[in-house]
Structures are given as structure tokens and as C-alpha cells.
Amino acid sequence: MLQLTADSADDATLEEIDAIASAAFGLPRFSAREELRRPWTRCWVAREAQRALAFLIAWHVVDELHVLNIATCPTALRRGLATGLMQQSLEYARQEHVRLVLLEVRRSNRAAIGLYRKLGFTVTGVRPRYYSDNDEDAVEMALTLDPATGAAQPGRDEIRIEL
Template sequence: MGKKAEISIGVMRREDLDQVLAIEQVSFNQPWSLSLFEQELRKPALSTSFVACTGERGSRSVLGYLVFWVVAQEMHILNLAVAPAGRRKGIAKLLILSGLRYALAKGARMAFLEVRASNRPARNLYHGLGFVNSALRKSYYDSPPEDALVMTLPEDAFVQAASAGNKT
């Protein structure tokens, strides 16, 4: 039996984008374009993008990614996806906890995101981390049309989850 590959979290780089786009396209009905990811990478004062990967620089394999902003003490999670073969293995949780830890260090005290109302696996993940349903955005998504749940991680749960992220 082979040794289990170690997963590391790092900053997304331009050379990761081919793999990121492949994950994006199999994960969403309306995937982000290459230019949207490039825009996020060009705004380091506002936007942060992490990848979960195995391997070393130049030969690493991207398993998932997280894109978020930290603005005015808030972390806004914009995009999160994991490759189908890596799902239900804790990779999304690892990415979120790493993002929360980073956002806390940058002054954030709460987090929020939008998620398709029908996306039960994602909602379960977020609830497990302490996120609560805080609003409904009617007809937020297209293809197919659907409402979005706004989920919020309040300050006490945010600090607790970000601190737990230090132990992963």
C-alpha cells in the first residue's frame, strides 16, 4: 500500500488556474471564467484565494480551492469547490478553517456566504462549522433559477472555528 498523500493549503497561483478551472467546471452550472479567477488574483489587498493540494511546487495537484474577501471585519466567502474525487474527505472544511484563521488575523470577526438552497451537502458543512441561516435571496441563481440562503458565522462561532483552524 502506498503512503497517503499529505494535503497542504497554499495561496492560489496563476499556474494553478488550469486545475482550478477544471474543478470549477464540474462543480457548478454557471462556473466562473478564467478572467474572474485572474481578477481575484490581481486584487491581493481585497481578495484571497487558497488551494488545497498534494505534491510540490511545479508538480502539485489541486484538490480544491477557496476564494474570499476580508472587508470591514467581515469575511465574505465567494467560491469554494473540491474535485469530485476529493469530496467528503474534509478538504472543504480544511480550506474554510484555513480561510477563517487568515481572516481573523486580518481583523475579520464574522463570515458570510451565499449557497444554493438545494445544496444540502454544502449547507451541512457550513452548519457543522457554526454557520446559521440569516437571510434568503430570492431568485439569486440562474441555470436553474433558485434562491440563495445567506449563511452567517457570528463572532463567537467565528473566533472558535478560526482557533480550531490553528489545530488542523
């Protein structure tokens, strides 16, 4: 696992990230380079044999870390790569005394919701028809950390979602 910055990212890795985004989300115009230009963007990459296989992009603003994108190359799914990236971002959050890690996920995305639940995230809300491409609801999930110790605070779903 590697944390990328605008300075440390090489062209080949950035292109690999764009290709993973394209394959995973169907986002042909996704640009890791653009994402990394924002000073508050944080990016982690899982590599194997010099090849990027998964990435995570988050925004760190004050005491919150907002996970925007996480994706694994379709040929490397279910090998724990996304879990490893999330754990890296949570370790960063602890070091930076982040209080809240939050994200949105499509209601139909069982794989991602399963991933986040395994890490202790709980459901905090639903944004109806948040995704304009298909009017799908966003499920809001969060993990609260103790900013002093980094310990994850136990939480439970604030609303019930039918999957």
C-alpha cells in the same frame, strides 16, 4: 493547504483551480487569475502530491470575510478538504480580527449547507430567486467572530429553511 496571492500563484495551479470550478459549478469561464487581481481577494488551495484538489475564494473587506466560492474536485469529495479550507479561512479571519464571515448558498445545496453548519454557520436570511440560471433562492449564512479573541459567537437560525 496553501494561501495563494496574485504574485505567488503559478499558471499550472491557476489552471487546476479553473478546472475544479468548471467541474464543480459548470462555470467554464471562471478565471482564478481574474479573481486574484482584486486586492481584496483571498484564495486557499488544498494540494496533494503537487496537485490542486480544492479551492476557496473569499473577499476580505474591512471586518468582513465573504466566502464566494468553495469547491472540491469531484474525485476527492468527502475527504475533509473543504472543511480544511474553511478552517484555514476562519483562522485567517481570526488573525485579521474579522467580525463576520458570510456567504450565500443555493437552497438545494445540501452538501454545502451541511459543511457550513458543521462549522457553526447559521441561516440569516433568504434571497428569493437570487440565482438567475434557475431562479433558485439563495440561503444567506453567517458566522460571527469576536474580533478581539476570534472566538465564534454562538448563533441560531434567524429564519427556518425547508430543505
